[in-house]
Structures are given as structure tokens and as C-alpha cells.
Amino acid sequence: MLMESWDPIGISNQTACLDEYDSYIGGAIGLLLKNASGEELAEYFRRIVQERMELSSDEDAIANTVKALRGIPLT
Numbered sequence: 001m002l003m004e005s006w007d008p009i010g011i012s013n014q015t016a017c018l019d020e021y022d023s024y025i026g027g028a029i030g031l032l033l034k035n036a037s038g039e040e041l042a043e044y045f046r047r048i049v050q051e052r053m054e055l056s057s058d059e060d061a062i063a064n065t066v067k068a069l070r071g072i073p074l075t
Helices: 023-031 038-051 059-071
Strands: none
Touching: 023 038, 023 059, 038 059
């Protein structure tokens, strides 16, 4: 899911990298389970992109990712 909506380093077409963002899923799900706001989720992804990857964040991709995450049933 993250590869489709977020993909800040542009590797979605490389099959060898399909698990590249897997380490970020737990944090996002944790926020969802705590009923975090959309802005809190967006900030989580912004920090990853800006602080860990040292890239500029794509706000449209982040918004699409938050929307997609909100659509995942957690119960």
C-alpha cells in the first residue's frame, strides 16, 4: 500500500524493492489504532521523508497515503 500511494524515493517499479517501506507500516498502524488525526499521520510520513531520507516531502502523496490508511479496517 505504501509503495502505491507514497513512494518518496520513486522505486515502485522495481520488484527487488517491494519491501522498502515495510518498516514504516507498524508506526502508521500504531497511530491509526490510537485514533491519531490525519495531521498526526501526515506528520509521521513527513518526518520519515525529511529526517530519515533527507528529501522534500510530497504533500499530495502524503495526503493520499493518509486517506488510503484510513480506509483499512482495523477490527
